[in-house]
Structure formats: structure tokens, C-alpha cells
Amino acid sequence: xxxxxxxxxxGKVIFTLIYILIFPALLLFLSADWFWxxxxxxxxxxxxxxxxxxxxxxxxxxxxxxxxxxKPGTGNQKGWDKYVVLGLVIGFTAWIIIMPLxxxxxxxxxxxxxxxxxxxxxxxxxxxxxxxxxxxENTFVSPLVRIQTERKQQVVSTGVYGFVRxxxxxxxxxxxxxxxxxxxxxxxxxxxxxxxFLLMGRIIGEEKMMxxxxxxxxxxxxxxxxxxxxxxx
Numbered sequence: 187x188x189x190x191x192x193x194x195x196x197g198k199v200i201f202t203l204i205y206i207l208i209f210p211a212l213l214l215f216l217s218a219d220w221f222w223x224x225x226x227x228x229x230x231x232x233x234x235x236x237x238x239x240x241x242x243x244x245x246x247x248x249x250x251x252x253x254x255x256x257k258p259g260t261g262n263q264k265g266w267d268k269y270v271v272l273g274l275v276i277g278f279t280a281w282i283i284i285m286p287l288x289x290x291x292x293x294x295x296x297x298x299x300x301x302x303x304x305x306x307x308x309x310x311x312x313x314x315x316x317x318x319x320x321x322x323e324n325t326f327v328s329p330l331v332r333i334q335t336e337r338k339q340q341v342v343s344t345g346v347y348g349f350v351r352x353x354x355x356x357x358x359x360x361x362x363x364x365x366x367x368x369x370x371x372x373x374x375x376x377x378x379x380x381x382x383f384l385l386m387g388r389i390i391g392e393e394k395m396m397x398x399x400x401x402x403x404x405x406x407x408x409x410x411x412x413x414x415x416x417x418x419x
Contacts, residue, residue, distance in 0.1 A: 199244055199251075206236040209282055217286035224303065224369050225286065231310050239321055249337065250325045258330065264395060267331035270388045277381045285366050285374035298370035306367025309360045316357030319346045327354055331392045333399045341402040343409060351393070351406070351413050355385050359414070389413050 210229030217225050243251035256263075258271045288294045320327050323345035326334055333339055346353035362381045366374025393413070396403040413419055 199240060203237060203240060206233065213282055213286050215286075216283060217290035219290055222286075222290055225290070227307065228310070228365055228368060231314065235314050235317060239318060242318075243321060247321075247325055250321065250327065253326075253328050253334065253337070256328065256330055261328075261330060261332050261334070263330040263332045264391065266391060267388070270384065270391075271330070273384055274381070277377060277384065281362065281366075281374060281377045281381070284377060285369050285371040288373045289366075289369045289371040295370060295372040298372070302367050303370055306364045306369070309364025310368065313357045313360035313364055316346055316353045316360065320354035320357065323347060331388065331395060333395065339400065341400060341406045343406050348410060350416060351410050352389055355389060356414055358385060386414065386419075 210225075210232055213229060214220055214222060214225050219225070240251065243254070258268050289298070324342040324347060326337065326339045326342065328334060350356055359378075359382050362378035363375060366372070366378055393403075393407070397407070
């Protein structure tokens with residue numbers, strides 16, 4: 187049964203890839219400028235990351251791809267995490283909508299420094315790295331806070347997981363902060379910081395679950411000292 191559930195139809199994957207394109211298209215549409223250079227940089231970055239990841243998982247790790255398709259509320263997900271997921275969806279949607287309105291259409295943020303835009307672009311490079319490596323090195327990286335007993339989940343401590351305990355969240359933070367920096371949106375940065383605190387709260391709850399329910403996680407915490415930001419937290 188598990189083997190069958192790990193298989194996804196090509197049609198479903200293709201639909202997902204098309205669905206992914208909605209976000210960069212919405213960003214550019216709301217900007218009212220289809221020649222917005224920074225908007226295109228992010229759109230290409232976002233599309234390449236999503237396409238590359240899904241194609242890789244479809245070919246190399248279909249079980250993880252099936253796990254990434256799990257709906258909130260399924261697979262013994264922790265009850266409190268359903269609200270966190272809802273908050274992340276709302277935050278991401280607001281983030282995508284506000285940034286182009288702020289940075290381009292209405293220019294609520296004025297005189298945004300060029301060096302901050304450059305720094306934002308650098309953050310997206312690192313974000314891509316941590317996202318992709320998280321998928322390739324940890325077959326248990328679920329979008330839901332749950333223990334995957336049916337897949338015999340184990341602790342992963344190598345690669346980027348030897349750098350910080352939650353490298354995918356680190357990639358997410360670099361995305362949520364780096365993108366509005368690249369686009370020149372102060373309001374986008376504010377939403378990104380709110381997403382940071384939401385993810386930090388999720389990390390605390392997730393680690394409590396793994397200490398209690400996942401063998402070897404306590405030893406892993408001793409080996410890798412920092413959750414999200416090296417030498418800070």
C-alpha cells in the first residue's frame with residue numbers, strides 16, 4: 187500500500203508545475219510592469235527551484251514527493267500545526283500580493299538602497315541551496331509536523347543537517363527576507379519577519395515532538411547546537 191501511495195501520476199505533477207507559475211505571474215501582474223527586472227529575477231528563481239525540486243523528487247524520491255502532497259490534518263499531524271500551516275498560507279499569499287503593490291505599482295517604499303537589493307539577491311542564492319539540499323538529503327522532510335511511522339522515519343544528521351537542525355526553514359527565512367529586499371519592499375520585509383517568528387514557534391513545537399517521539403533526536407541536538415541561525419539560535 188505504501189509503495190502504491192508513493193506513486194504520483196505524471197498528470198498531477200504537470201498540473202502542479204502549472205500551478206506554480208501562478209505565483210510569479212501574479213507578482214508581475216500586480217506590479218503593473220511586465221518588464222520589472224527584479225520581479226523577473228525572483229520569478230525565474232522561484233520557477234527554477236520548484237521545477238527542479240519536483241522533477242528531482244519525481245525521478246529520485248517519489249515517496250518524499252508523495253509526502254509533500256499530504257493535506258493538512260492527515261497523517262497524524264499535530265493538531266496545533268494545522269493553525270500554523272494556515273498562518274503560513276495566509277502569510278505567503280499576503281507577501282506575494284503586497285510586495286509588487288509596494289515596490290512597483292504604488293511605490294509605498296521609496297529610495298530603497300541598491301546595495302540592499304543586491305544583498306537580497308545573494309540571500310536567494312543561499313536560499314536555493316538550503317531548500318534543494320534539504321530535499322536531496324532528507325527523505326523525511328514533510329510539510330506537516332508529524333512522525334512518519336509508516337516510512338520508518340529516522341534522524342538525518344549529515345550534509346546541511348550538520349550545519350543547522352532546520353536547514354529548510356533557514357532556506358525559507360532567506361526567501362521571505364531576501365525576496366522583498368531584492369524587490370525593494372519594506373512591507374514585504376515586515377511580513378517576512380512575521381513569517382520568521384511563526385516558523386520559530388513551529389520549530390519549538392516540532393522539536394518537542396521529535397525529542398519525545400523520534401529515537402536519536404536528543405543526541406542529534408547535542409551534536410548540532412543551533413536550530414536555525416548558526417551561532418545565534
